[in-house]
Structure formats: C-alpha cells, structure tokens
Amino acid sequence: MNELRDLLTRLVDVEPRVTASDMLEAAEQRARQLRVRRTRRRFVAAGTVAAVIAAIVIVVASAADRGHEARIAVEPAPSPTTGTPAVAPTQQYSVDATVLQDPTHGPELCFAVATSLPPQCKGTPIAGWDWRKVDREESVNGTTWGEFHIVGTYDGTAITITQPATAAHTPPPVKLPSYKTPCPTPSGGWTVVDRSKYSIDAYNAFANAARSQPDAAGLWLDSATPVDGKTDLFPAQVINVAFTGDLDARRAELRALWGGPFCVVHHDRSMHELELIVQTLNGEVGRDLGLQNRSASIDEVNDDIRFDAMVATPAAQTALDRRYGAGVVHLHGLLTPVP
Amino acid sequence: MGGTDEDLFADIYPGLVRFAAAVRPVGIEPEDLVQEALARTLQVHRLHDLDEPATYLRTAMIRIASNLQRGRRRAVARIGRLEHRNETLDSYPSELADLLRLEPRARAVLFLTVIEGEQYRTAAAIVGCSESAARTIASRALHHLRAHVSAELDAREAT
Incomplete structure (x- = not known):
C-alpha cells in the first residue's frame, strides 16, 4: 500500500498558483462565454428549424394542389422481438x-x-x-x-x-452513501485495543474470516468516525461487519484476529441470500416483468439490492416488493419518464 | 444556505487541485482542469445550489479529462482555454509516466481509495460506474503499475 500511496502522493504534490478568488472570477468569465455560445447555437438551430418547416409547408401545399394525399413519412419504430417490455410506447x-x-x-x-x-x-x-x-x-x-x-x-x-x-446535462450532485458505524460509540470512544493485531495482514485475516462465514451479510469501513481520537487513513477506521446469526460468537471470533475497533450488527439477509435474489432478478424474474438492460448490485450497508432496468414502473416495483419483501429490491429506471 | 460561492469555493479549492493533478491528461495544468469544470458548472448552477459541490466538480473533471484523453487534438482545439503545453511523458520518471498512462478514471479511483481512504462505492459514484467496475478498474491499474507497486499487488492477489 505504501508504494502506491507514495506514487500517488508524488503525483498530486502540487500547490495552487492561482488564488481561489482569481480562479472563481476566471471561471465565471468563461461560463459567460459558454452561455453566449449556447445561445448563438440555439438561434442558428431555430433558424434552421424555421427554414425546414417552411420547406415542408411548401411541399405539402404543392402536393395538395396536385390533388394527391400529402403525408410526412415517419419511420416506424422496430417492433420488440422478444419478451413483453413493461413500457408504454407513447410515453x-x-x-x-x-x-x-x-x-x-x-x-x-x-x-x-x-x-x-x-x-x-x-x-x-x-x-x-x-x-x-x-x-x-x-x-x-x-x-x-x-x-x-x-x-x-x-x-x-x-x-x-x-x-x-x-x-448532456452535467450529472446531478451525487448523494453519497453513508458508511456510519451503526453501533453506539463505546465510552472513551473507538480505540485500538491490541497493536500487535493492527496491520494489513491482520485486517486481511479479519476480512477473510468475516466474509467466509455462512451468515456473512456485509463488511464496510467507516472512515469518518475517529479512532483513538482522530480520523486517519486506513487502517485507522472502524470496521463494520454484519451477520444474520449469533453476533456474540462472531464478535469473539473476529476479536481474536483484529486489534482495531469494529462493530458487529445484525442484517436480515445474508450475502448468499442477496446473491440468489440477484441471480433471479438478472434471470427469469427480470424477464417475466419485462425489465430490460437488467443489472443488480448488492448494498452491503443497507442490506438491500439496487436493480437497474431500462424502464422502472410502479407496477414492477410492487411485484418485486411482493416477491422479495418491501424494501429489499429498489428498482431504478435508466430512462426517466417525462411528465 | 448561507455564505457565498467564493467562501465555499475557497474551502474546496485545494482539494480540487490535488484531484485534478491526479486525473489530468499530460499537458494540461491541474488548475486549467479545475477552471474548465468550474466554468461548465457555473454555466448552469451556482455552487450553493449543489448538495455536494466538490463531488460534482470532481465528476465534471473526470468527464473532461476522459474526453480530452480520448479525442485529444479535437478536444483541446475546442476547449480553447485549456493550455496545451509541450509536456510529454518523457518529462517524468518511469513510475510516474506509467501512472499518467492510466486513464483518468483509473487514477481517480486509485486516488480516492488510497489517498483519501474512500470506499470503492464512493469512488464509483464519483467516477460514474458501478462498485464492481471501480474495483476492476483499480485492479487493472495495479497490474499496469506492477513494476512499481509489487507489494500492493501481491497483497491483493493473496486475498
């Protein structure tokens, strides 16, 4: 880890030569230029559209004059070839x-x-x-x-x-997930209790042991919670592990491997159960519901699944809630309906 | 929300420059990348309108850097304010040159997870991919850098 960290540190070892206020002023000036360019493009586009409409009107009028039925051809969309997509073609x-x-x-x-x-x-x-x-x-x-x-x-x-x-619109601000440690803070705060078991190797042993349990349900690091009174880079972070079974037994097993702080919590579904749900979503369930471009990912922190489909409908979400339980699968549409 | 865009930007500016230094294409100054991302953002938003302005600007920088890396000549010509210096990979020691050969998204994932200690999930949200894709990007990047980060690579492959 140190080799890579050193390399990256050398790469980003730069000090700004321009003050923040000068940078902001220059960027605002550039933003104004960009707005002007965009407006000009819109005028050009509007002029082009007006010219095309005028041409169509002339063509239609001349065809009508000749007594023929005038129509503007619109290329038909190809028909679906497989499955029954959950979409409304006019939406x-x-x-x-x-x-x-x-x-x-x-x-x-x-x-x-x-x-x-x-x-x-x-x-x-x-x-x-x-x-x-x-x-x-x-x-x-x-x-x-x-x-x-x-x-x-x-x-x-x-x-x-x-x-x-x-x-393309600039993507909306990303709502970052919370990795906050769910256990209450111990009196005196989170601390390292055994420095002899506080290394990358010890962490790997801990993580391997936690993940290999049949009731393993998640593992994540909380870098925002202070350890020994300060927040620092890995491994000075609280490790959170989730299981569906006996939490006391798991806590004892893991304490033997890791001297740093960790929190053990209960989840309703194990990783294995969630993985089985993902398989069905990517397979017959997704097909039966007409959900296309399917991909599902497990959220180890929240004990649920995000399921991306081309179009998400309330009916499909209801069907998923009925099958797996409310809040287990969150359906997300890649296409956003226009009201 | 109180405060001004100037106050808000002053707080996040040093971190943005460091991030830009991590993801920039060779020949582009970190501050130029920050400025372009900021200008495009200010074109449509005030910084105070954004929930996570630093994250937003980072994502914008990755997009701009990736576009520059993909279509370098055309993009540099189009984005006139981005100064194209006579900087080449030969200007760097081999290990940094190898790092700079990685695509901006890969450097962003490494920077966010190794230097800033972010989860892969968070890094994925910023670079615009799935968590598993971010892990794959990092893994491939480490193989690319294997001559310089052998211990890190060995540790990963052992797990």
Whole structure:
C-alpha cells in the first residue's frame, strides 16, 4: 500500500498558483462565454428549424394542389422481438448518455462504454438520429460518439427521438452513501485495543474470516468516525461487519484476529441470500416483468439490492416488493419518464 | 444556505487541485482542469445550489479529462482555454509516466481509495460506474503499475 500511496502522493504534490478568488472570477468569465455560445447555437438551430418547416409547408401545399394525399413519412419504430417490455410506447422519456455509431451499427444509446480510442459500445438503437443536428460529437476511424441529453419514446427495442438532442446535462450532485458505524460509540470512544493485531495482514485475516462465514451479510469501513481520537487513513477506521446469526460468537471470533475497533450488527439477509435474489432478478424474474438492460448490485450497508432496468414502473416495483419483501429490491429506471 | 460561492469555493479549492493533478491528461495544468469544470458548472448552477459541490466538480473533471484523453487534438482545439503545453511523458520518471498512462478514471479511483481512504462505492459514484467496475478498474491499474507497486499487488492477489 505504501508504494502506491507514495506514487500517488508524488503525483498530486502540487500547490495552487492561482488564488481561489482569481480562479472563481476566471471561471465565471468563461461560463459567460459558454452561455453566449449556447445561445448563438440555439438561434442558428431555430433558424434552421424555421427554414425546414417552411420547406415542408411548401411541399405539402404543392402536393395538395396536385390533388394527391400529402403525408410526412415517419419511420416506424422496430417492433420488440422478444419478451413483453413493461413500457408504454407513447410515453416520452429523457436520458443523458453516450450515443455512438460505428461501422458495424447505427446510432445507439449506451450506458456502458469501453474507453478505447475510438470508444466501443453496443446499446439501444436510436431512430431519427442525425449527427448534423448535434454539437460536441467526436469521430475517429469511422466511429462517431458524444454525450447527449435525449428525449424520445421507447418501444422496448428502440428509442425514437421526439425532440432535438442537446448536450448532456452535467450529472446531478451525487448523494453519497453513508458508511456510519451503526453501533453506539463505546465510552472513551473507538480505540485500538491490541497493536500487535493492527496491520494489513491482520485486517486481511479479519476480512477473510468475516466474509467466509455462512451468515456473512456485509463488511464496510467507516472512515469518518475517529479512532483513538482522530480520523486517519486506513487502517485507522472502524470496521463494520454484519451477520444474520449469533453476533456474540462472531464478535469473539473476529476479536481474536483484529486489534482495531469494529462493530458487529445484525442484517436480515445474508450475502448468499442477496446473491440468489440477484441471480433471479438478472434471470427469469427480470424477464417475466419485462425489465430490460437488467443489472443488480448488492448494498452491503443497507442490506438491500439496487436493480437497474431500462424502464422502472410502479407496477414492477410492487411485484418485486411482493416477491422479495418491501424494501429489499429498489428498482431504478435508466430512462426517466417525462411528465 | 448561507455564505457565498467564493467562501465555499475557497474551502474546496485545494482539494480540487490535488484531484485534478491526479486525473489530468499530460499537458494540461491541474488548475486549467479545475477552471474548465468550474466554468461548465457555473454555466448552469451556482455552487450553493449543489448538495455536494466538490463531488460534482470532481465528476465534471473526470468527464473532461476522459474526453480530452480520448479525442485529444479535437478536444483541446475546442476547449480553447485549456493550455496545451509541450509536456510529454518523457518529462517524468518511469513510475510516474506509467501512472499518467492510466486513464483518468483509473487514477481517480486509485486516488480516492488510497489517498483519501474512500470506499470503492464512493469512488464509483464519483467516477460514474458501478462498485464492481471501480474495483476492476483499480485492479487493472495495479497490474499496469506492477513494476512499481509489487507489494500492493501481491497483497491483493493473496486475498
């Protein structure tokens, strides 16, 4: 650990040469420039749209004059080929993600991208996409990509654009999870009781023992709670371990291995149980509920599971609550319904 | 919320510069990366409107750094204020050069978990990936750096 820490410390050993107030002032000036550029682009786009509408009106009017039925063709979205997706085809959704087109496929919406040059991904096809109508795309060796804010409908197979795509919104502030130690603070605070068992090796032995128990339900470190009166880097952290069985027995076993502070708590579900639930979610349960792009991850701190699907519906969440119990699986939609 | 953006930024600025130094592409000054992330943020938000401004700016820096690393020439041309210096990897000792060859997200995960003692889950939230992906990123990064961090790598592989 020390080698890597030393290396990283050397890398970030810099002192700001510009004061915070000068930096803020320069950034505000640059932000104003960016706003002006964005406004100009909107004027140009609006002018283009007006010209296109005028052209369509002329074409439709001339066709009607000729006595023909005039229609503007809209490319139909492909039909779903498998499963019964839990989506309403007329519902509009928004999403901020990567759009990538390469020589093997058209524009596709990707939530996971291999960061090679050019990047690679395989995602959901997008109907109605036009690279000429967007900014900030990049192209290398026949692959074009960029991050965009998209609004459109989703039929279970493809997204059909219903509004011009714009630059991807900066992600919302991340709500960081809490790793707070759930046990009450001992009188005198959390302390190291045996320095001979307070090393990386001792921690590894502790963690291996905790994780290998059949009722193991989670392990996390709390770096915010002071140890011996101060907060410091690992290993000066309170280790939290969760089990579903006899907590006193586990506490005694682990104390024999680790001289630092730790907290043992009860969880209702073991890691093994949660892993089995994840398997079913990624398999038949996800399929039966029509949930696509499924991925599930276990939250060891909160004893639950986050389940990402292309579209999350209240009905699907209710079905998951009925099957696994309320609050066990939290369904999260990658596409956000537009009210 | 009380206080001004100036007060808030003064508090988080040194940490942002250190983070920028960790994730920046070669040739980009850490302060330039901070400024670009800050400008793009101020384009649409006041810092006080954000729940976690430092986290928000870190995520923005990773995105900008990754884009720069991917499409370097075009991106540098587009982001005119980012000064492109004549800095190359040859300017560094081999171990730092190897570190700088890692993609910005990998350096961010290592910095957050090793220097700042964050959980992989937290690092994943900041760099925008799953916890397991963050672990994989760190593991691959350590293999890339194996000539310089052998003890760390051995310890991980033994567990």
